[in-house]
Amino acid sequence: MSDETKTETVATAAVTVASGSQLTNAQKARIERNQAKAQKLREAKLVSHPYKNITNKGNSGEEQIGQANAIIKVQGTKYIDSGGGFLLEQPVLPITGKTANGDAAEATAAILDDAIAIPVVYEECLDCGDQYADSYLFNNFGHSVCDKCRDTEERHSLITRTEAKAEYLLKDCDFDKREPKLRYISRKNPHNVRWGEMKLYLHLQVLKRAMEVWGSEEELTRQHELREDKREVGKARKYNKQMKELRMEVRSSLFTKKTSVVHQHEFGEDTYNEEEDNYTHSCLSCPYTETYEKM
Known part of the structure; x- marks a missing residue:
């Protein structure tokens, strides 16, 4: 009992x-x-549900919460014992009270929030005008175009550093030192993975940098033509040099045959050496001397 x-x-x-x-x-x-x-x-021994006393007062929007049997405070947060084996976080609702002067006022309970509010900055697309929070072109190249308007085939295509230098006659300093520096992404070389990584630039930004360097497309075209002319002149000069050398080798009057003949010694009379019991003879055309013994 x-x-x-x-x-x-x-x-x-x-x-x-x-x-x-x-x-x-x-x-x-x-x-x-x-x-x-x-x-x-x-x-x-009576167990009541923590939310059984919650009542709504019509359209006024005011709410009241009844006290549960047990309220537990853990690290500054209040929890209500549900009686079913788990804890519920105590809701914080506005309460009414009176000020020191006796005037009726509403006292709002303080709610502590440890979360950091990160403001979201929206960019405006240059093509469609819509706002976006994240974009591939903006994150990698700083070009304000949303992913919906991205054209990977033509307007927003990528170009390697080598191709950009050959097509727009740019130098390394135009990429790395001229402000603002051109942004790029690195990718493995598809021709050989052992080679260095490729630097891919946005074609629009490379073209804009070329216009800053040369001033106009006409000047860029003129520079291409000048370099092509210099290349042709260099090829012609090299060809004429090779032809001249070939003629010099073929002409008989100026041709000198380069041959190497092995020298043949012609020895004179033998001289006998009694002390060492050997013979010596010398070449008639060179200072070579040979000593030998007769058997």
């Missing part, structure tokens, strides 16, 4: 006895204590 049942039974028995006989003051006090104890035990 539980404590609540025992206490309630004692209180009931005491009331029954009191109906047949006169009770003393001590007995009456004991009965009252037992009844209060039984009431507290009964209230402690």
Whole structure:
């Protein structure tokens, strides 16, 4: 039998006895204590849902939240014991109160928010005029065009650094030192993975840089023609030099045959050396001397 049942039974028995006989003051006090104890035990075992007392007041928009049986505070946050084995975060709603002067006012509960608010900056597309928060061309090249308007085949195509230097007659300093520096993305070389990475530039930005260097498309075309003329003159000069060397080798009057003949020694009379018992003879056309023994 539980404590609540025992206490309630004692209180009931005491009331029954009191109906047949006169009770003393001590007995009456004991009965009252037992009844209060039984009431507290009964209230402690009652589990109420934390949101059963939430009521809405019509169209006024004001809400009231009833207190639950247990409120637990963990690291500054209040939680309500649901009675079902989990905790619910206590909602914070506006409450009404009075100021020090007695005027009615609404006191808003403070809500602590540890999150950092990051403002989202929207860019405007140069083609369609729509606003966007993220774009491939803007992130990699700083060109304000959204992904919907991106044309990878023509207007927004990419070009390698080598092709850009050959087509627009640019130098390395035009890419890396002239402000603003041209942005690029690195990709593996498709011809051979062991080679260095390719630097891909936005074709529009390369063309704009070429116009800054040469001033106009006509000047760029003229520079191409000048370099083509110099290339042709160089080829002609090299061809004439090779033909001249060929004629010099073919002409018999100026031709000198380059041959190498091995020298043949012609020895004179032999000279006998009695001390060493050998013979010596010398070449008649060169200072070569040979010593030998006769068998």
